[in-house]
Amino acid sequence: MKKNFWAFTHYMREVAWSDWRGRLVLFTVLIASVITLIIWWCFADASNVSTFFGAAFASWVSGFILFIITGFVIALVTLLRPEREIFEARARNLLQRQTGPHINYIISKLHDLFEPYLEEMTRDIAIIDYDTASKMFLLTQDSVLNYRSYLPDIPVIFDSQVGYVNGNKSPDGKKKASFTFLKVDGKTVGSSEEFEDSIIREFQIAVHPLSTVKVRYRLTYWVRAEAEPNRQRVKRFTRKLVVTVHNHLSVETVAAYHPNDADLKWSIPAGESAQVVNMNELTPSKDDDTFAFDFRLSLA
Known part of the structure; x- marks a missing residue:
């Protein structure tokens, strides 16, 4: 679990934040979230789906949530740069993603070389x-x-x-x-x-x-x-x-x-x-x- 958490934080820092395109996506999501909260807070009909405004707002929220889920995955795949992956992933790329105990052994030896x-x-x-x-x-x-x-x-x-x-x-x-x-x-x-x-x-x-x-x-x-x-x-x-x-x-x-x-x-x-x-x-x-x-x- 700790290893997976480290890998996740590494990708967020190196992929989502270090690249200007990743920052643009994050800022866009943040601005859209703030606008959504302001509308929900300031307009009472926003939570009433029986009105046209409430139904439109509900549709907006559902579409926004779908965008966050799918957009996050697409952004990670699109912005991913092999040279910024964690060391183990870079080493496995060097070995063309082969698997097995012998691959695990040589990857540990590669680390010792540096x-x-x-x-x-x-x-x-x-x-x-x-x-x-x-x-x-x-x-x-x-x-x-x-x-x-x-x-x-x-x-x-x-x-x-x-x-x-x-x-x-x-x-x-x-x-x-x-x-x-x-x-x-x-x-x-x-x-x-x-x-x-x-x-x-x-x-x-x-x-x-x-x-x-x-x-x-x-x-x-x-x-x-x-x-x-x-x-x-x-x-x-x-x-x-x-x-x-x-x-x-x-x-x-x-x-x-x-x-x-x-x-x-x-x-x-x-x-x-x-x-x-x-x-x-x-x-x-x-x-x-x-x-x-x-x-x-x-x-x-």
Whole structure:
């Protein structure tokens, strides 16, 4: 019953209301209903079928009711658009309306294929310390990921993870690397945790129709100046990716550069920032050796 009610409300919203022709039919019925009520309320003979006016009004009402019943059905059939049907109906259309347990199975698998995409990913990297002995920077990384579903009419639930791998142990006597927090749609997942060189935090996310879900997390870790890459694999289609480096050192100027492109180089004085990555419409990485970006940090 709940499923049938959802299907009915979906068709009313997508067919009867989203199309201007559907709205025209609804407004016409509404205006005719108001006129009918006004006549019935203001004219006493309207309910007296023994008079000509009363008989004519009774005929009008019966014809109007017949119009609502038949017109509603005709409007739904006429205005129906396959691309606005619910997901299950669209999937069955793709399979030419075949039936059977095997069809039900593959339709459920089709739903699982439509994982969300990243509408935008922003990453702010703050350089907060430099250890001269080890020639390493201490970075704080704040990442914000906005997920959106490909399907505009049903929620999508999936498992994901964030973290940091192949890192460096902290210099002697210095602050350890840590996973500070993870928030999924405003709710905290897990707690703050220190790590040596790698950490992974898994979570589940539900993206509802016509909305986005924000995932935000913070990492603190050490990277070697000049030699160590700062890079990111693309796990799902990403519409926009932006990385900004902030120099929070006291006096030192930091250089950020892409080793494979001499033209992409920035000098970032203390207290200043630079946007080092700005990319659009990224497809998932083909293998573990393919990265969306790769830049280095060094003292200028």
